[in-house]
Amino acid sequence: GENVEQHPSTLSVQEGDSAVIKCTYSDSASNYFPWYKQELGKRPQLIIDIRSNVGEKKDQRIAVTLNKTAKHFSLHITETQPEDSAVYFCAASIYNFNKFYFGSGTKLNVKP
């Protein structure tokens, strides 16, 4: 089955700096890659996603890039704010399998 690895497990940045979280996947059939943000004690919520026919997608301060050849994708957060502090999960989905495989999460701490 698919294996999704996520790095780093923790990330601490100063407010205003950028943060980058990286994920790799093993199955070249995966073609949908969502990112979720989970605040303490709350449910995961989708923040951005990308399909395999697109190399990059942006939404305000958040962007995701995908390298299909290398089988890795990354989340970029610019101008970080304290409210960005949370655990971020990447996931990969294989077409028609209705399954999502999650990375182990990155705890982002934005210091004011």
Add this chain to the structure above:
Amino acid sequence: NAGVTQTPKFQVLKTGQSMTLQCAQDMNHNSMYWYRQDPGMGLRLIYYSASEGTTDKGEVPNGYNVSRLNKREFSLRLESAAPSQTSVYFCASSGGGLTDTQYFGPGTRLTVL
């Protein structure tokens, strides 16, 4: 729209007891999922249902059973709870298409003593 709802929010069981976690969605989604979340291990899929009337095992199905009661409801049953099943359980649903977003419920925090 309430989205995805789960009951109960918290539960404490003794080893060997049974219980059922309930999940319902009002978004007319085809697919529903049960995950468990343990510290440092992300979300692991227990079971999923691609459509009403079908269920399939995920990564960690042992010790669990599920029922897709109808299109709205998907329950998870622990027949004989074990301390290793102490976790936070999330239900999720999606439209079922390739890129349909998964929407998560608020979670159930289960402790097995």
